[in-house]
Amino acid sequence: MRWLWFVLLSITSVASAQNRVFFAGAAERERFNDVHRLSDGTYLIAGQAQNLNWLAPSLPRIALTATGIDSTSAGNVGFVLHVSADLATPLRVVHFPNGTVRDVFKIRTTEVPGSPTGNVFISGSRDGSTNDGYYLARLNGNFVSAPPSGVAMIFNVRASGDHKDRQPWDVDGQGNVFYATGRGFDTNWAAIETIDASGGRRVIEHWHAHWHGSEGNFSEWDGTPASSYPNAASAPLRYSAVVMKVNRRGSLRSINAADYALLGSDANGNAGRQGKFPDDYYHTGACALAGTNTCPNTGPGYTGYRANSARTQRVGAITLDRRNGDLYFGYSTQSVLPGGNPDFEPAVVAMTANGQLRWWDRLYQETSANSSPDQYVDGLAIDHGQNRLIVLARTHGNNTINFWRGNALAASSGSNGFQNQFTGTNGNIHISWLGSFRLNDGRVLAATYLAEFVEGGNNYGAAHPDPLLGGWPNPNAGWPDVNTTRCGADAGFSGEIAIATDGAVGVLCKGRRTITTTDAFQLMPRPNQSNPPAGAWNQFVRVYTPDLSGLRYSSLIVGAWDTSTGAGGDNTRLSGIAFSPDAVVTVGSNLVDAANLPLGNAVPTTNVPTWGSSSAAGESGLVARLTGARLAPSGENLFANGFE
Secondary structure, X not given: OHHHHHHHHHHHHOOOOOOEEEEEOOOOOOEEEEEEEOOOOOEEEEEEEOOOOOOOOOOOEXXXXXXXXXXXXXXXXXXXXXXXXXXXXXXXXXXXXXXXXXXXXXXXXXXXXXXXXOXXXXXXXXXXXXXXXXXXXXXXXXXXXXXXOOEEEXXXXXXXXXXXXXXXXXXXXXXXXXXXXXXXOOOOOEEEEEXXXXXXXXXXXXXXXEEEEEOOEEEEEEOOOHHHOOOOOOOOEEEEEEEOXXXXXXXXXXXXXXXXXXXXXXXXXXXXXXXXXXXXXXXXXXXXXXXXXXXXXXXXXXXXXEXXXXXXXXXXXXXXOOOOOOEEEEEEEEEEOOOOXXXXXXXXXXXXXXXXXXXXXXXXXXXXXXXXXXXXXXXXXXXXXXXXXXEEEEEEOOOOOOOOXXXXXXXXXXXXXXXXXXXXXXXXOEEEEEEEEEOOOOOEEEEEEEOOEOOOOOOEOOEOOOHHHOOOEOOOOEOOOEOOOEOOOOOOOOOOEXXXXXXXXXXXXXXXXXXXXXXXXXXXXXXXXXXXXXXXXXXXXXXXXXXXXXXXXXXXXXXXXXXXXXXXXXXXXXXXXXXXXXXXXXXXXXXXXXXXXXXXXXXOOEOOOOXXXXXXXXXXXXXXXXXXXXXXXXXXXXXXXXXX
């Protein structure tokens, strides 16, 4: 009876005529990877399938050439589906030939959010080639002025591991693309490089590593600025890179003793942080750009950390300021604690468009006590309206020295995050975190942990005072245990963040006993009630207030589980998010077994359009447009593109 009670509750909660939730597909392993709202109100959905037979034969189909893409992904077709503003009508589908690329994974455009749509760039997975990775492409139409008829630029990025799975890249207002290549946490190679709108490699004046020669036969010159290169006439520089390898020239290390010894302040105003560059942390000295034995690989650094033997670094996210081309990226380094235990340390870096370092932050205070949890950067987004950077990060483990706490920020005295800190006694779990940083100087303005409650927990404090939370425990009261909560951390999830015009922050995550708002499409039963119904692992969409102190909206999108046993849920994945003027839109797919049969119970659906379905046929695309009482406060238009 509890299962029936929850199904009825779910159906009641989605009764609003404005919500629209449905599947799309016909057992051809359809998967929706990203969603992007265009300036005319229509949407682009990036995806993959075995064929396009699930779309109406009358739908206009535009075949793109895959010439130049090094990929032979048998049995797959990557596509961009253009749909109406109400998601009710497909307008056209743009696709690569079957058997070439696996998917279209990400969509980015060149305009400042809120402006008319600029050029459209996409990326996707490359399989079956000698050098797997992902492709970058610019379409020759933006769907608003005219639909694309082909591809204007193709570039193959060599990548594996997380760099292939997550495809960290972004495009600026001029069409310059910055992207991560290589493989993180490895012994070989990783870097951040850049191309222009035509796919030509670019030289960045103030980066430290540069190459000359021809494709496949490059030679390296390390120096800065690039204009000081002495052989420009005979062997001009072809491209530059930030080397994401902690032990070598061209990486994020100081190049002279004065910079290595430089004392500065961190994002929370704590003085005494040593080193101009973040990777000074692991070494005993600077890394000069020329000369024999002038780039020592010795450690530890000033707080006792040293680099691990797997010295390439995982780039978790890249984002660009559309107005001036400034570059922001987040990464993690595999390291060793003073006692010999393994660790992973994060950093976020801000650079000007010409490669000058602006600021960086470790996301916690550097002290000799060390921060023992593994920590990663999983997503970034620029809030152009508020001139700030939103950081999505993750920690594996609990420790006093962890990410900045929401109630201990020098620049926002007296403020609170929705969840100020890691609570409870669980340590061997992954939980997420959001932080807000000023673009100009990197000061941290707001922060909240993103850690949902455990199943069967206790030590709850008082109920949250916000009526929208309907009596859920206040995360900042009591000392409740929390459980693994991952937001864009797994393979196939790119860490998408959506930013509304007023600065509200939307994210996609996976949790256990997830807090939901009373206006949610699908509710989680509260744990702080007598004999609470069982919860289930779930994918959820959440919107935070601009200052990260409260929730605007939070809803599950998962199979309606048996609330006596918890069975039947944990069967969806959400991978793309965008705001419309009065709603949040997300896309993804359901999970299936080896025979392509849907797992778990059905996801509740509502207002299903004619091209959709109320149930999944094998792996099917999933679309949700969700409204709530505070998603458009006082008539505020929430639309803004979200960028990683």
